[in-house]
Amino acid sequence: MTAAVPGFLRPELVEALLLEREIDRFNADYAAALDERRFDDWPGFFVEEGRYTVQARENFDRGLPLALIALESRGMMKDRVYGVTQTIFHRPYYTRHVVGPARVLPVQDGDEGGLVRAQAHYAVFRTRPGDASEVYNVGRYIDEIVRTPDGLRLRSRRCIYDSEMVLNSLIYPI
């Protein structure tokens, strides 16, 4: 026996809601991995040739290609994690990501089937030993997401930040 589905829950609306919910869950898992400092898990949110970029809005808006961090594979992300955990010397801090609900955007000409484009706002707070929490980096994720046998994965995540100044350094992924 199947439950009656109210008429306003059209199948395409249900599908859209489920997809947004799925991406929100994905973003929550991503944020938890970083805030819980499970950095080794971070490259796993991407496909093998996934791209990860942290770029100032100033450059993004003007079409200037420079990024703060620009990684082009899981391998580069692993190298970054090695840097984060082993080689870059910095005052310790922890982060708290607050990620807004995902907006799924229309597909673009030339997109392969199944590619999902989504954006979400984020704010990352930084807390250092002995200090008050501070607003560290604020911006939006511009994502290309694909479905794999293991679940959703990022083909590209661009963290475009509004913050005009990096507070000294940016070590951990955003």
Next chain:
Amino acid sequence: MNAPETLSRWNQATSSRVPFWAYTDAQLYQRELEKIFYGPHWSYVGLAVEIPNTGDFRLTWVGERQVVMVRDRVAPKDRGTDHGIRVVENRCAHRGVRFCQQPQGNARSFVCPYHQWTYKLNGELAGLPFKEGVKATEADGTPCVQGGMPPDFDLKAHGLTRLRVEVLHGLVFATFSEEAEPLADYLGPNILPWLDRIFKGRELSLLGYNRQRIPGNWKLMMENIKDPYHPGLLHTWFVTFGLWRADQKSRMVMDDHGRHAVMVSRRNEGGENRAVTEGVTSFKANMVLNDARLLDVVPEPWWKVPDPANPGTEINPTVTMMTLFPSVIVQQQVNSLSTRHIVPRGEGEFDFVWTHFGFADDTPEMTQRRLRQANLFGPAGFVSADDGEVIEFSQDGFRQWGEEGSTLCELGGTGTGGTEHMVTETLIRSMYAYWRKVMGV
């Protein structure tokens, strides 16, 4: 922190020990702004390529004063002699308003939003409302003029503050001072060949900006780049991959005053050399990259130049780091090129603006290489994020000590002068010898 007393307390004959108050005294910092940033020194303000078209402008800084770098109209007959780049202070001559709020853009003129005083791109006052007053009628019906500026008001005498500007190979410098010597003399014959090597005869392409706010005194950034041996200790990446290490063939160059410097070095093969990696905890013998594209270094033809110090021979550096006192560092680190602008914000903080560039004739592959290598530098860089961090630690340490402490910069002795190796702090000592003269301490 009573400056007049503390200033006389430099109790060493040499400049090898810098008192902590040189970094923490707020009054001394105000004197630095006057004597250094607003005095007879040239400050970097940007690259000509950032404002390619007539009317293009961008906000930038000389010390704590915000200025506008703008490309003015130039008559065809003057184009051979006038680069057209002007630098004016972002402060209206009327009521002191910072009239320009857009960080960059294109303008036909500058209009102050408060009372619409209007300036030409070169900073001359073009006009203002109600200069001649407002026509009105007296109670008895006779026409009259209300208000207006005094009859002897001279537009020419009330323009924006216009700085002296010199452009060297597309690098734009400005000064408030009439006394500053010509830029080429200011930089000096030891430094110029190293700027020529990168810039001369080349058109630049702008790749973008990274900005960071570092909670430390501005001089610490100059010291960081005048300290050639810390990279082999602090920066694991450098020592492990041979990008910068104490056994490299290196040279420390400075101008006759000791204020500017170039650290010149050549990459070696990396790996272990027990003499320089023993006891260096940052050396990671087993470190390999998962994706080698981050260090895909390709030599460029312009790297090799006649050795300015040894006529008849050539030199092929992979790294040249220039500190041009007081406001900029020009970096060539393998294929990564940038200027790093120091903008002081009080005695304990500065903004550090990285402008990465390439050349207009770069292939797409070379542009991509420069962008990949940019991962090493900037506020998140594998080898320079920690420079900002240690500068913060330094400032914290100075503050907690108070008046009596001093740094110790005696690697390679207490004197000043160039060297043919990097196991030295001579460039720091030389800068402070000059700084003491300028500051009168």
